[in-house]
Amino acid sequence: MNYTQAIFYLVLLCLLFNCDELMGQKNDSSPSKDRFLGWAVKDPIDIAKATDRQDLEALLVAGIGIVGISAFDYRSSDYFRSTFGNNDFLGVVNELGNLNYVAPFSAALFGTSLLTDNHKFQDAAFTSLQSVLYTKITVTIAKYAFARDRPEQNTDPYVFNFFERNATSFPSGHASNAFALVVPWVVYYPNVLTYSMLALPVGTALARVSKGRHWISDVSAGALIGAYWGYKLSRRHLNLAGAGNFHAVPIIHENGGGISLTFSF
Template sequence: MSAMERVSKSLKFIIIYVALFSGMNSLFAQTKYVESHLKPTFTDGWDTGGLLILGTGTVLGIAAHQYDDKVKRWFNKESRLGSGLTDFGNSFGTRYVNIVAAGIQMIWDRSNGLSHLEGLLGTNLMVFIMKKSIHRTRPNGENEDSFPSGHTSTAFASSGSLSYAYGWKAAIPAYTLTTLTLLARLEDNKHWLSDLVVATSIGVFWARSSGIHHHYLTPLIFNEGGGIQFSAPF
Protein backbone atom coordinates (compact mmCIF):
# COMPACT_ATOMS: atom_id res chain seq x y z
CA MET A 1 0.00 0.00 0.00
CA SER A 2 1.47 3.38 -1.06
CA ALA A 3 1.82 6.34 1.29
CA MET A 4 -0.98 8.15 -0.55
CA GLU A 5 -3.30 5.17 -0.19
CA ARG A 6 -2.58 4.94 3.54
CA VAL A 7 -3.30 8.64 4.02
CA SER A 8 -6.51 8.32 1.98
CA LYS A 9 -7.63 5.36 4.07
CA SER A 10 -6.89 7.20 7.30
CA LEU A 11 -8.80 10.27 6.17
CA LYS A 12 -11.91 8.23 5.42
CA PHE A 13 -12.70 7.57 9.06
CA ILE A 14 -12.11 11.28 9.90
CA ILE A 15 -14.66 12.24 7.25
CA ILE A 16 -17.13 9.73 8.70
CA TYR A 17 -16.69 11.18 12.18
CA VAL A 18 -17.05 14.75 10.94
CA ALA A 19 -20.25 13.85 9.09
CA LEU A 20 -21.70 12.11 12.14
CA PHE A 21 -20.82 14.88 14.55
CA SER A 22 -21.93 17.61 12.15
CA GLY A 23 -25.35 16.01 12.02
CA MET A 24 -25.46 15.53 15.78
CA ASN A 25 -24.27 19.06 16.41
CA SER A 26 -27.22 20.38 14.43
CA LEU A 27 -29.59 17.96 16.15
CA PHE A 28 -28.45 18.92 19.64
CA ALA A 29 -27.83 22.62 19.00
CA GLN A 30 -30.58 23.65 21.40
CA THR A 31 -28.94 21.74 24.25
CA LYS A 32 -25.46 23.06 23.43
CA TYR A 33 -24.18 19.58 22.69
CA VAL A 34 -20.63 20.59 21.82
CA GLU A 35 -20.16 22.66 24.97
CA SER A 36 -21.72 20.20 27.38
CA HIS A 37 -20.63 16.86 25.88
CA LEU A 38 -18.03 16.89 23.11
CA LYS A 39 -15.74 19.52 24.64
CA PRO A 40 -15.60 17.82 28.08
CA THR A 41 -14.55 14.58 26.39
CA PHE A 42 -11.39 16.29 25.16
CA THR A 43 -10.69 18.22 28.37
CA ASP A 44 -12.00 16.37 31.44
CA GLY A 45 -9.97 13.21 30.95
CA TRP A 46 -6.63 14.96 31.54
CA ASP A 47 -7.00 14.79 35.29
CA THR A 48 -4.96 12.74 37.76
CA GLY A 49 -6.81 9.53 36.88
CA GLY A 50 -6.42 10.02 33.14
CA LEU A 51 -2.74 10.92 33.35
CA LEU A 52 -2.18 7.89 35.58
CA ILE A 53 -3.69 5.65 32.89
CA LEU A 54 -1.48 7.08 30.14
CA GLY A 55 1.57 7.13 32.40
CA THR A 56 1.08 3.52 33.41
CA GLY A 57 0.65 2.55 29.76
CA THR A 58 3.88 4.33 28.86
CA VAL A 59 5.87 2.65 31.64
CA LEU A 60 4.46 -0.79 30.81
CA GLY A 61 5.10 -0.17 27.12
CA ILE A 62 8.76 0.58 27.83
CA ALA A 63 8.98 -2.56 29.94
CA ALA A 64 7.30 -4.64 27.22
CA HIS A 65 9.69 -3.34 24.57
CA GLN A 66 12.43 -5.73 25.71
CA TYR A 67 10.12 -8.67 24.99
CA ASP A 68 9.02 -7.52 21.52
CA ASP A 69 11.31 -9.88 19.59
CA LYS A 70 10.71 -12.82 21.91
CA VAL A 71 6.92 -12.54 21.62
CA LYS A 72 7.17 -12.13 17.85
CA ARG A 73 9.21 -15.32 17.52
CA TRP A 74 6.79 -17.24 19.75
CA PHE A 75 3.78 -16.32 17.62
CA ASN A 76 5.68 -16.92 14.39
CA LYS A 77 6.56 -20.50 15.30
CA GLU A 78 3.02 -21.72 14.66
CA SER A 79 -0.56 -20.51 14.55
CA ARG A 80 -1.81 -19.86 18.07
CA LEU A 81 -5.40 -18.86 17.30
CA GLY A 82 -6.25 -20.30 13.90
CA SER A 83 -7.39 -18.30 10.91
CA GLY A 84 -11.03 -18.11 12.00
CA LEU A 85 -10.40 -16.55 15.41
CA THR A 86 -7.67 -14.33 14.00
CA ASP A 87 -9.96 -12.91 11.32
CA PHE A 88 -12.75 -12.39 13.84
CA GLY A 89 -10.43 -10.63 16.29
CA ASN A 90 -9.12 -8.35 13.56
CA SER A 91 -12.66 -7.50 12.47
CA PHE A 92 -13.77 -6.63 16.00
CA GLY A 93 -10.99 -4.06 16.27
CA THR A 94 -11.69 -2.15 13.06
CA ARG A 95 -12.82 1.44 13.49
CA TYR A 96 -15.65 1.00 11.00
CA VAL A 97 -17.25 -1.89 12.89
CA ASN A 98 -17.09 0.07 16.13
CA ILE A 99 -18.46 3.27 14.60
CA VAL A 100 -21.44 1.31 13.27
CA ALA A 101 -21.90 -0.34 16.68
CA ALA A 102 -21.94 3.05 18.41
CA GLY A 103 -24.38 4.37 15.81
CA ILE A 104 -26.75 1.46 16.42
CA GLN A 105 -26.39 1.99 20.17
CA MET A 106 -27.54 5.60 19.74
CA ILE A 107 -30.87 4.40 18.37
CA TRP A 108 -31.95 2.94 21.71
CA ASP A 109 -29.53 4.64 24.14
CA ARG A 110 -28.60 8.05 22.77
CA SER A 111 -26.54 9.34 25.70
CA ASN A 112 -24.29 6.30 26.04
CA GLY A 113 -24.10 5.90 22.27
CA LEU A 114 -22.77 9.46 22.04
CA SER A 115 -20.26 8.74 24.77
CA HIS A 116 -19.14 5.63 22.87
CA LEU A 117 -18.72 7.58 19.63
CA GLU A 118 -16.84 10.40 21.35
CA GLY A 119 -14.44 7.88 22.87
CA LEU A 120 -13.77 6.37 19.46
CA LEU A 121 -13.15 9.81 17.99
CA GLY A 122 -10.59 10.74 20.63
CA THR A 123 -8.90 7.35 20.39
CA ASN A 124 -8.51 7.34 16.64
CA LEU A 125 -7.36 10.95 16.42
CA MET A 126 -4.63 10.31 19.00
CA VAL A 127 -3.57 7.08 17.29
CA PHE A 128 -3.52 8.77 13.87
CA ILE A 129 -1.28 11.58 15.13
CA MET A 130 1.08 9.17 16.89
CA LYS A 131 1.36 6.83 13.90
CA LYS A 132 2.20 9.68 11.53
CA SER A 133 4.70 11.16 14.00
CA ILE A 134 6.56 8.05 15.19
CA HIS A 135 6.71 5.92 12.01
CA ARG A 136 7.55 2.62 13.68
CA THR A 137 7.97 -0.24 11.21
CA ARG A 138 5.62 -3.20 11.65
CA PRO A 139 7.14 -6.59 12.54
CA ASN A 140 6.24 -7.84 9.05
CA GLY A 141 7.84 -4.80 7.43
CA GLU A 142 4.57 -3.84 5.71
CA ASN A 143 4.67 -0.13 6.57
CA GLU A 144 5.59 2.34 9.30
CA ASP A 145 2.20 2.47 11.03
CA SER A 146 2.97 0.00 13.80
CA PHE A 147 2.89 2.25 16.88
CA PRO A 148 0.41 2.30 18.48
CA SER A 149 -2.12 -0.35 17.43
CA GLY A 150 -5.30 1.21 16.07
CA HIS A 151 -7.27 -2.04 16.28
CA THR A 152 -6.33 -2.61 19.91
CA SER A 153 -6.95 0.96 21.07
CA THR A 154 -10.30 1.06 19.25
CA ALA A 155 -11.41 -2.24 20.75
CA PHE A 156 -10.48 -1.11 24.27
CA ALA A 157 -12.23 2.24 23.76
CA SER A 158 -15.43 0.44 22.78
CA SER A 159 -15.17 -2.09 25.59
CA GLY A 160 -14.51 0.66 28.11
CA SER A 161 -17.45 2.74 26.89
CA LEU A 162 -19.79 -0.25 27.08
CA SER A 163 -18.51 -1.05 30.57
CA TYR A 164 -19.14 2.50 31.77
CA ALA A 165 -22.64 2.33 30.34
CA TYR A 166 -23.80 -1.15 31.31
CA GLY A 167 -21.40 -2.51 33.92
CA TRP A 168 -20.00 -6.01 34.18
CA LYS A 169 -22.70 -7.58 32.00
CA ALA A 170 -21.23 -5.76 29.03
CA ALA A 171 -17.64 -5.72 30.29
CA ILE A 172 -17.12 -9.49 30.34
CA PRO A 173 -18.02 -10.23 26.69
CA ALA A 174 -16.59 -6.93 25.43
CA TYR A 175 -13.18 -7.36 27.03
CA THR A 176 -13.08 -11.01 26.00
CA LEU A 177 -13.44 -9.97 22.36
CA THR A 178 -10.96 -7.14 22.88
CA THR A 179 -8.36 -9.60 24.17
CA LEU A 180 -8.97 -11.66 21.04
CA THR A 181 -8.25 -8.57 18.93
CA LEU A 182 -4.99 -7.99 20.78
CA LEU A 183 -3.87 -11.58 20.23
CA ALA A 184 -4.94 -11.47 16.58
CA ARG A 185 -2.64 -8.51 15.94
CA LEU A 186 0.28 -10.53 17.32
CA GLU A 187 -0.81 -13.62 15.40
CA ASP A 188 -0.88 -11.66 12.13
CA ASN A 189 2.55 -10.18 12.87
CA LYS A 190 1.07 -6.69 12.52
CA HIS A 191 2.33 -5.30 15.83
CA TRP A 192 4.99 -5.52 18.45
CA LEU A 193 3.92 -6.31 22.01
CA SER A 194 4.77 -2.78 23.16
CA ASP A 195 2.49 -1.34 20.43
CA LEU A 196 -0.42 -3.16 22.02
CA VAL A 197 0.39 -2.26 25.61
CA VAL A 198 0.44 1.47 24.88
CA ALA A 199 -2.63 1.18 22.64
CA THR A 200 -4.53 -0.43 25.51
CA SER A 201 -3.93 2.59 27.74
CA ILE A 202 -5.04 4.95 24.96
CA GLY A 203 -8.34 3.14 24.50
CA VAL A 204 -8.97 2.99 28.25
CA PHE A 205 -8.10 6.69 28.60
CA TRP A 206 -10.60 7.85 25.99
CA ALA A 207 -13.34 5.51 27.17
CA ARG A 208 -12.99 7.07 30.61
CA SER A 209 -12.68 10.61 29.24
CA SER A 210 -15.89 10.27 27.23
CA GLY A 211 -17.71 8.42 29.99
CA ILE A 212 -17.08 10.40 33.15
CA HIS A 213 -19.12 13.45 32.16
CA HIS A 214 -22.03 11.27 31.03
CA HIS A 215 -22.49 9.76 34.48
CA TYR A 216 -23.15 12.63 36.81
CA LEU A 217 -25.92 15.07 37.66
CA THR A 218 -26.98 16.80 34.47
CA PRO A 219 -29.27 19.85 34.28
CA LEU A 220 -32.17 19.51 31.86
CA ILE A 221 -33.84 22.62 30.45
CA PHE A 222 -37.18 22.57 28.64
CA ASN A 223 -39.61 25.21 27.50
CA GLU A 224 -41.98 24.12 30.27
CA GLY A 225 -39.33 24.16 33.00
CA GLY A 226 -36.29 22.19 34.06
CA GLY A 227 -34.98 19.33 36.10
CA ILE A 228 -31.96 17.21 36.95
CA GLN A 229 -31.02 13.87 35.46
CA PHE A 230 -28.69 11.46 37.25
CA SER A 231 -26.97 8.57 35.52
CA ALA A 232 -24.18 6.28 36.63
CA PRO A 233 -22.57 3.00 35.58
CA PHE A 234 -23.89 -0.11 37.28
Protein backbone atom coordinates in the same frame (compact mmCIF):
# COMPACT_ATOMS: atom_id res chain seq x y z
CA MET B 1 -19.47 -4.84 5.57
CA ASN B 2 -20.37 -8.36 4.46
CA TYR B 3 -23.14 -10.58 5.80
CA THR B 4 -20.90 -12.43 8.25
CA GLN B 5 -19.58 -9.21 9.74
CA ALA B 6 -23.08 -7.75 10.03
CA ILE B 7 -24.24 -10.84 11.93
CA PHE B 8 -21.16 -10.61 14.16
CA TYR B 9 -21.96 -7.05 15.20
CA LEU B 10 -25.63 -7.86 15.73
CA VAL B 11 -24.68 -10.74 18.01
CA LEU B 12 -22.18 -8.50 19.79
CA LEU B 13 -24.89 -5.92 20.46
CA CYS B 14 -27.39 -8.45 21.79
CA LEU B 15 -24.79 -10.11 24.00
CA LEU B 16 -23.52 -6.85 25.41
CA PHE B 17 -26.97 -5.65 26.39
CA ASN B 18 -30.41 -6.97 27.08
CA CYS B 19 -31.96 -5.48 23.94
CA ASP B 20 -35.56 -5.70 25.11
CA GLU B 21 -34.77 -3.97 28.38
CA LEU B 22 -32.76 -1.23 26.70
CA MET B 23 -35.32 -0.48 24.03
CA GLY B 24 -38.25 -0.54 26.42
CA GLN B 25 -36.88 1.24 29.46
CA LYS B 26 -38.09 4.81 29.90
CA ASN B 27 -36.82 7.64 32.04
CA ASP B 28 -38.92 10.15 33.90
CA SER B 29 -36.68 13.09 33.04
CA SER B 30 -36.06 14.23 29.50
CA PRO B 31 -32.59 15.76 29.16
CA SER B 32 -31.98 17.84 26.07
CA LYS B 33 -30.17 16.24 23.17
CA ASP B 34 -27.97 19.35 23.16
CA ARG B 35 -25.95 17.60 25.86
CA PHE B 36 -24.21 15.55 23.17
CA LEU B 37 -22.86 18.65 21.44
CA GLY B 38 -21.78 20.06 24.79
CA TRP B 39 -19.92 16.86 25.64
CA ALA B 40 -18.19 16.75 22.26
CA VAL B 41 -16.92 20.31 22.65
CA LYS B 42 -16.15 20.49 26.36
CA ASP B 43 -14.88 17.03 27.27
CA PRO B 44 -11.30 17.29 25.91
CA ILE B 45 -10.81 20.71 27.50
CA ASP B 46 -12.28 19.75 30.86
CA ILE B 47 -10.38 16.45 31.01
CA ALA B 48 -7.14 18.29 30.22
CA LYS B 49 -7.86 20.87 32.94
CA ALA B 50 -8.63 18.13 35.45
CA THR B 51 -5.32 16.35 34.83
CA ASP B 52 -3.38 16.27 38.08
CA ARG B 53 -0.13 14.90 39.44
CA GLN B 54 -1.63 11.46 39.97
CA ASP B 55 -2.65 11.29 36.31
CA LEU B 56 0.84 12.29 35.18
CA GLU B 57 2.42 9.71 37.46
CA ALA B 58 0.10 7.04 36.05
CA LEU B 59 1.08 8.09 32.53
CA LEU B 60 4.75 7.81 33.44
CA VAL B 61 4.26 4.33 34.92
CA ALA B 62 2.33 3.22 31.84
CA GLY B 63 5.09 4.54 29.59
CA ILE B 64 7.77 2.72 31.55
CA GLY B 65 5.64 -0.40 31.41
CA ILE B 66 5.31 -0.21 27.63
CA VAL B 67 9.08 0.18 27.32
CA GLY B 68 9.55 -2.88 29.52
CA ILE B 69 7.09 -4.91 27.46
CA SER B 70 8.84 -3.87 24.25
CA ALA B 71 11.94 -5.73 25.41
CA PHE B 72 10.02 -8.93 24.65
CA ASP B 73 8.49 -7.81 21.37
CA TYR B 74 10.43 -10.13 19.09
CA ARG B 75 10.02 -13.18 21.30
CA SER B 76 6.31 -12.60 21.92
CA SER B 77 5.61 -11.90 18.25
CA ASP B 78 7.22 -15.18 17.27
CA TYR B 79 5.32 -17.03 20.00
CA PHE B 80 1.86 -15.68 19.11
CA ARG B 81 2.33 -16.15 15.37
CA SER B 82 3.40 -19.77 15.78
CA THR B 83 0.73 -20.58 18.38
CA PHE B 84 -2.35 -18.59 17.31
CA GLY B 85 -1.65 -17.62 13.71
CA ASN B 86 -4.56 -19.70 12.35
CA ASN B 87 -6.97 -19.32 15.27
CA ASP B 88 -10.52 -18.89 13.96
CA PHE B 89 -11.77 -16.83 16.90
CA LEU B 90 -8.93 -14.34 16.57
CA GLY B 91 -9.66 -14.12 12.86
CA VAL B 92 -13.21 -12.96 13.63
CA VAL B 93 -12.49 -10.54 16.48
CA ASN B 94 -9.69 -9.00 14.45
CA GLU B 95 -12.45 -7.14 12.55
CA LEU B 96 -13.76 -5.66 15.79
CA GLY B 97 -10.97 -3.12 15.60
CA ASN B 98 -11.37 -2.15 11.95
CA LEU B 99 -12.36 1.51 11.96
CA ASN B 100 -14.26 1.05 8.70
CA TYR B 101 -16.65 -1.16 10.65
CA VAL B 102 -16.39 0.26 14.16
CA ALA B 103 -17.13 3.90 13.25
CA PRO B 104 -20.30 3.28 11.17
CA PHE B 105 -21.50 0.66 13.67
CA SER B 106 -21.12 2.95 16.68
CA ALA B 107 -22.68 5.85 14.74
CA ALA B 108 -25.63 3.69 13.68
CA LEU B 109 -26.06 2.44 17.24
CA PHE B 110 -26.16 6.01 18.52
CA GLY B 111 -28.69 6.95 15.87
CA THR B 112 -30.83 3.99 16.83
CA SER B 113 -30.65 4.95 20.51
CA LEU B 114 -32.23 8.33 19.70
CA LEU B 115 -35.36 6.48 18.60
CA THR B 116 -35.82 5.15 22.14
CA ASP B 117 -36.80 6.84 25.42
CA ASN B 118 -33.86 5.29 27.24
CA HIS B 119 -31.54 8.18 28.01
CA LYS B 120 -28.92 5.98 29.61
CA PHE B 121 -28.78 3.90 26.45
CA GLN B 122 -28.44 7.11 24.41
CA ASP B 123 -25.63 8.36 26.62
CA ALA B 124 -23.77 5.04 26.48
CA ALA B 125 -24.09 4.87 22.69
CA PHE B 126 -22.87 8.45 22.24
CA THR B 127 -19.99 7.91 24.67
CA SER B 128 -18.91 4.79 22.78
CA LEU B 129 -18.95 6.72 19.48
CA GLN B 130 -17.13 9.66 21.04
CA SER B 131 -14.55 7.34 22.58
CA VAL B 132 -13.86 5.76 19.18
CA LEU B 133 -13.41 9.18 17.54
CA TYR B 134 -11.14 10.61 20.25
CA THR B 135 -9.13 7.40 20.27
CA LYS B 136 -8.67 7.60 16.51
CA ILE B 137 -7.33 11.15 16.79
CA THR B 138 -4.95 10.20 19.61
CA VAL B 139 -3.65 7.10 17.84
CA THR B 140 -3.19 8.91 14.51
CA ILE B 141 -1.01 11.54 16.18
CA ALA B 142 0.96 8.90 18.08
CA LYS B 143 1.52 6.78 14.95
CA TYR B 144 2.96 9.76 13.10
CA ALA B 145 5.10 10.84 16.05
CA PHE B 146 6.66 7.42 16.72
CA ALA B 147 6.61 6.09 13.13
CA ARG B 148 7.50 2.54 14.07
CA ASP B 149 7.94 -0.18 11.45
CA ARG B 150 5.49 -3.06 11.49
CA PRO B 151 6.82 -6.61 11.97
CA GLU B 152 6.19 -7.31 8.28
CA GLN B 153 8.29 -4.27 7.32
CA ASN B 154 11.24 -4.92 9.56
CA THR B 155 12.20 -7.83 11.79
CA ASP B 156 13.86 -5.41 14.18
CA PRO B 157 11.18 -4.25 16.66
CA TYR B 158 13.19 -1.24 17.74
CA VAL B 159 13.14 0.76 14.50
CA PHE B 160 11.41 4.11 15.09
CA ASN B 161 11.62 6.61 12.23
CA PHE B 162 9.83 9.45 14.07
CA PHE B 163 7.48 11.74 12.17
CA GLU B 164 7.29 9.62 9.04
CA ARG B 165 4.01 8.74 7.34
CA ASN B 166 4.77 5.22 6.12
CA ALA B 167 5.53 3.59 9.47
CA THR B 168 2.32 3.05 11.45
CA SER B 169 2.85 0.20 13.88
CA PHE B 170 2.80 2.03 17.22
CA PRO B 171 0.25 2.12 18.73
CA SER B 172 -2.21 -0.40 17.31
CA GLY B 173 -5.32 1.23 15.84
CA HIS B 174 -7.33 -2.01 15.82
CA ALA B 175 -6.65 -2.70 19.51
CA SER B 176 -7.42 0.87 20.53
CA ASN B 177 -10.66 0.99 18.51
CA ALA B 178 -11.90 -2.27 19.98
CA PHE B 179 -11.35 -1.15 23.57
CA ALA B 180 -12.78 2.31 22.87
CA LEU B 181 -15.95 0.70 21.52
CA VAL B 182 -16.56 -1.76 24.35
CA VAL B 183 -15.30 -0.09 27.55
CA PRO B 184 -18.05 2.59 27.76
CA TRP B 185 -20.72 -0.12 27.82
CA VAL B 186 -18.89 -1.84 30.69
CA VAL B 187 -18.89 1.40 32.69
CA TYR B 188 -22.54 2.17 31.97
CA TYR B 189 -23.78 -1.39 32.52
CA PRO B 190 -21.26 -3.08 34.85
CA ASN B 191 -22.16 -6.74 35.22
CA VAL B 192 -20.67 -10.16 34.60
CA LEU B 193 -21.85 -10.25 31.00
CA THR B 194 -20.39 -6.91 29.95
CA TYR B 195 -17.13 -7.60 31.76
CA SER B 196 -16.87 -10.91 29.92
CA MET B 197 -17.24 -9.03 26.62
CA LEU B 198 -13.84 -7.47 27.25
CA ALA B 199 -12.54 -10.78 25.89
CA LEU B 200 -13.42 -9.43 22.44
CA PRO B 201 -11.02 -6.44 22.38
CA VAL B 202 -8.40 -8.57 24.13
CA GLY B 203 -8.83 -11.06 21.29
CA THR B 204 -8.47 -8.23 18.78
CA ALA B 205 -5.17 -7.21 20.35
CA LEU B 206 -3.86 -10.78 20.28
CA ALA B 207 -5.04 -11.20 16.70
CA ARG B 208 -2.96 -8.24 15.56
CA VAL B 209 0.16 -9.81 17.03
CA SER B 210 -0.59 -13.35 15.86
CA LYS B 211 -1.14 -12.12 12.30
CA GLY B 212 2.18 -10.31 12.31
CA ARG B 213 0.67 -6.85 12.01
CA HIS B 214 1.88 -5.50 15.35
CA TRP B 215 4.30 -6.01 18.18
CA ILE B 216 2.94 -6.78 21.64
CA SER B 217 3.91 -3.30 22.89
CA ASP B 218 1.88 -1.80 20.01
CA VAL B 219 -1.32 -3.49 21.06
CA SER B 220 -0.66 -2.85 24.75
CA ALA B 221 -0.37 0.88 24.09
CA GLY B 222 -3.41 0.81 21.83
CA ALA B 223 -5.51 -0.99 24.43
CA LEU B 224 -4.45 1.56 27.03
CA ILE B 225 -5.45 4.52 24.85
CA GLY B 226 -8.85 3.11 23.89
CA ALA B 227 -9.68 2.00 27.41
CA TYR B 228 -8.59 5.35 28.83
CA TRP B 229 -10.92 7.39 26.61
CA GLY B 230 -13.81 4.99 27.10
CA TYR B 231 -13.43 5.03 30.86
CA LYS B 232 -12.79 8.75 31.34
CA LEU B 233 -15.63 9.87 29.08
CA SER B 234 -18.09 7.41 30.61
CA ARG B 235 -17.39 8.47 34.17
CA ARG B 236 -17.65 12.11 33.19
CA HIS B 237 -21.02 11.66 31.47
CA LEU B 238 -22.35 9.61 34.37
CA ASN B 239 -21.22 12.33 36.80
CA LEU B 240 -19.14 9.83 38.70
CA ALA B 241 -16.30 11.32 40.69
CA GLY B 242 -13.96 10.50 43.51
CA ALA B 243 -13.51 6.81 44.12
CA GLY B 244 -13.26 5.58 40.57
CA ASN B 245 -9.82 4.79 39.23
CA PHE B 246 -8.33 3.47 36.03
CA HIS B 247 -5.21 1.38 36.59
CA ALA B 248 -2.84 -0.01 33.99
CA VAL B 249 -0.31 -2.53 35.30
CA PRO B 250 2.39 -3.95 33.01
CA ILE B 251 2.65 -7.75 32.90
CA ILE B 252 5.90 -9.27 31.70
CA HIS B 253 6.76 -12.97 31.42
CA GLU B 254 9.12 -15.18 29.42
CA ASN B 255 6.93 -15.26 26.30
CA GLY B 256 6.12 -11.56 26.24
CA GLY B 257 3.84 -9.32 28.21
CA GLY B 258 0.92 -6.96 28.14
CA ILE B 259 -1.17 -4.54 30.13
CA SER B 260 -3.58 -5.46 32.91
CA LEU B 261 -6.41 -2.92 32.96
CA THR B 262 -8.43 -2.46 36.14
CA PHE B 263 -11.54 -0.29 36.47
CA SER B 264 -13.00 0.76 39.79
CA PHE B 265 -16.33 2.55 40.12
